[in-house]
Amino acid sequence: MAVAETIRETPEPEEAATFREFHEIPESPPPALRYRRGLHFIHAMKELWHNRHTMFNLGFREIRVQYNQAILGLAWAVLTPVVQMVVFTVFFKNFAGIKVQTHGVSYPVFLYTGLLAWGFFSSATTSAGQVLVSNPLLNKIYAPREVFPLATIGTSAFNSVISTLVLAFLCVMYQDWLQPEAIWVPLLLLVLVGFTVGVGLIVSALTVYLRDLRQALPLLLQVGLFVSSVVVGIDTIPARWRGLYCFLDPPAMVIDALRQTALYGNQPNLTYLGLSSVSTVIVLVGGYLLFKQLETGFADVS
Amino acid sequence: MSAEGSVAVNHVWKRFRKDRGRRLLRDHLSRAVQVGRKKTKNPWRWVLRDIDFKVEPGESVAIVGVNGSGKSTLLKIVAGVMFPHTGRVDTEGRIGALIEVMSGIHQDLTGRENVLVYATLLGLSRKQVADRFDQIVEFAEVEDAIDRQVKFYSSGMKMRIGFSIAAFLEPSILIVDEVLAVGDASFQQKCLNRMAEVTKSGATLLLVSHDLAAAAATARRGIWLENSIMRADGPVDQVLGMYRTSIEEHAAMGAQTQGPVRVTDVRVAGEGSSLVSTNAPCTIELDVESQEMFPTNFYLGVSEGAPTPIFVVRREVVLQPGMTRLRLELPRLPLPSGKFYLWGGAYKTISRIELMPWHPITQLPVIGRHRLDPTPNAIVRLSPVFVESSWTVDRLETTGPSQG
Secondary structure (H helix, E strand, O other): OHHHHHOOOOOOOOOOOEEOOHHHOOOOOOHHHEOOOOOOHHHHHHHHHHOHHHHHHHHHHHHHHHHHHOOOOOHHHHHHHHHHHHHHHHHHHHHHOOOOOOOOOOHHHHHHHHHHHHHHHHHHHHHHHHHOOOOHHHHOOOOOOOHHHHHHHHHHHHHHHHHHHHHHHHHHHHOOOOOHHHHHHHHHHHHHHHHHHHHHHHHHHHHHHOOOHHHHHHHHHHHHHHHOOOOOOHHHOOHHHHHHHHHHOHHHHHHHHHHHHHHHOOOOOHHHHHHHHHHHHHHHHHHHHHHHHHHOOHHHHO | OOOOOOEEEEEEEEEEEOOOOOOOHHHHHHHHHHHHHOOOOOOEEEEEEEEEEEEOOOOEEEEEOOOOOOHHHHHHHHHOOOOOOEEEEEEOOOEEEEEOHHHHOOOOOEHHHHHHHHHHHOOOOHHHHHHHHHHHHHHHOOHHHOOOEHHHOOHHHHHHHHHHHHHOOOOOEEEEEOHHHOOOHHHHHHHHHHHHHHHHOOOEEEEEOOOHHHHHHHOOEEEEEEOOEEEEEEEHHHHHHHHHHHHHHHHHHHOOOOOOEEEEEEEEEOOOOOOEEOOOOEEEEEEEEEOOOEEEEEEEEEEOOOOOOOEEEEEEEEEOOEEEEEEEEEOOOOOOOEEEEEEEEEEEOOOOOEEEEEEEEEEEEEEOOOOOOOOOOOOOOOOOOOOOOOOOOOOOOOOOOOOO
16 A cells, blocks of 8 residues: 555647658759848848857967967967078078169168068968868857958958058168158058958868968968069069059059059059959959858868 | 757758768869760758757757768757758857767867866866866766876776866757767666756757667657658657667668578467556467477567567477467566567577577557656656556654654
8 A cells, every 4th residue: 555655647648740741742842941041241240240259269269379389478479470581581692693673772671661561361271271171160150151261361351450560660670660651551551461361261261161272372372472562572573564464463463563652652553453453352242252152061071 | 040059950951972082182183084075963961951959048958860961960960060051050058068078078188177178178268167167077086086187097087077167158058969888787877867957957958879768768859860860859759769760670671580590470469458558467379380390489578669679488399390389378467558579589598699680579468547757857767667666654753853
């Protein structure tokens, strides 16, 4: 009898489970329900703005990691362009025998300006190429995917700003003062950043599907360093090709125009600036559209 | 607009490429060449087909199924990191996902930095992180190591800190994918308690687990995925029951009966009928065929579906060539009503060579009015054993208000 007290009545199930057999499921999905993500520009921008903190925090984390694990910390941002500058200067002075037209500016200052701009483009593109491949955070953060390349480009920009301190030091050392035409610099940097973001979006999206782009990229950027008048200036390009050159290689235009304005005190060539701006807009918009197009598949392959 | 914490999965289909291998330039090239040469067969494979369900705010749902049935993909689509091929998913409110909790932790940052940075990445404001920092660290039990780089943590510590950060997000939808597989028993229990707390505060819970007992204890509703479709949806006990049955059937199909010893017939009987019931006598008769003379350890066990039995009985017996009849009597069957399975295996006594593999022999439905008492919320349910018990409650005399 004592046992009976401890026994509980089996309660009636509240509801029955629904059960489905395999043959009840159609072979293929109804085409009408196909998932299509409409791309509304305003909406996408709002979403991006909404996730600005995520972007900032991603960049912040990257900078933090970068300077935590390295012994030299912040110095690494500066070291790469400085070493490049020293190597190129020594090499050109003593061995190459090429007379670089620097319009009266000392070669280290001339070179370092180019290295800064190119260094930003190059490091931003490289890191954007890796950010969507085997990134554990991809499966955790529900922000639009472009925050990843944008954050890493922001990190590169931060590093470049740090490296700019060396330019100030060089200017003092060689007594090359910035000209008042440096007022153009923000506009030029805008073109550079716009182009970098466009390329960064393209590269990050394509690397997901084409893994060997990661190997190819450093090579292309190495070639680009020499093609983009970083080392020897735009004067080596025949004048009639320069328009096309600036259209195809906006960083080269920016590098030249930075020197023209801030170092030589000239007005920038507005035709070249215009051509570069047009191609920058094309790359930026095209890159964004391509990125958004491929975005839905990232999680499936990476 | 639906309420905060609701999840609506609407006829979702998802497919992957069959050849998810390398993505190098030459792979693309060789594929392009192949397309020209001959029509390649369908390169896609459906991983989710017509998944359709709605979860109301505050519901707790366990998603079960064998490996590769599409559970994790479904969770990723709900979490919004993966996109469906067909159909759509609508969620309301912040999603907190405990998926691969360790991978969001950065090795080169200290524990403190990880908590600060990772929690803000997952959507908390700096103020919120600061408010919860102590709780997170205390929960993870890493107070002493908080300023050490995470790469010097033990893997248990990494896991704990990853879980803690995610657990204190206070999301309106909590998605949990097999996090209980790691960590020691006491931390697992803590995680379960934390999950229960989160659901109690009104959050919706989606849980994927192979630990069916934990799933049954945590969730009220179950969804069973098999072979990329949703087989069952309903009260968790019923759904888990169906899932267990299916595992058992698969195991029975896969069981080999070609060994030197095999069971040819089995009869289960209760008291006066062929049905067995709780706390009543039970007789199991086995006809065993042996090819040679074997000194044998013969095992019989009862399980809920998985190979892990609830109890096992063993008998040393010398099997002679030909048929042997084994008769097992259990005076009181300690099982509540439900669906159980009889498993058996035979091994040589000294060398332990397998004569008959451990495999399910027959179903063992137990009838009766005895159901298990429910466990306290979110405590891992043990194997269901019916234990006869009687309680006495004596009111001790109270002498007014307690001394203070």
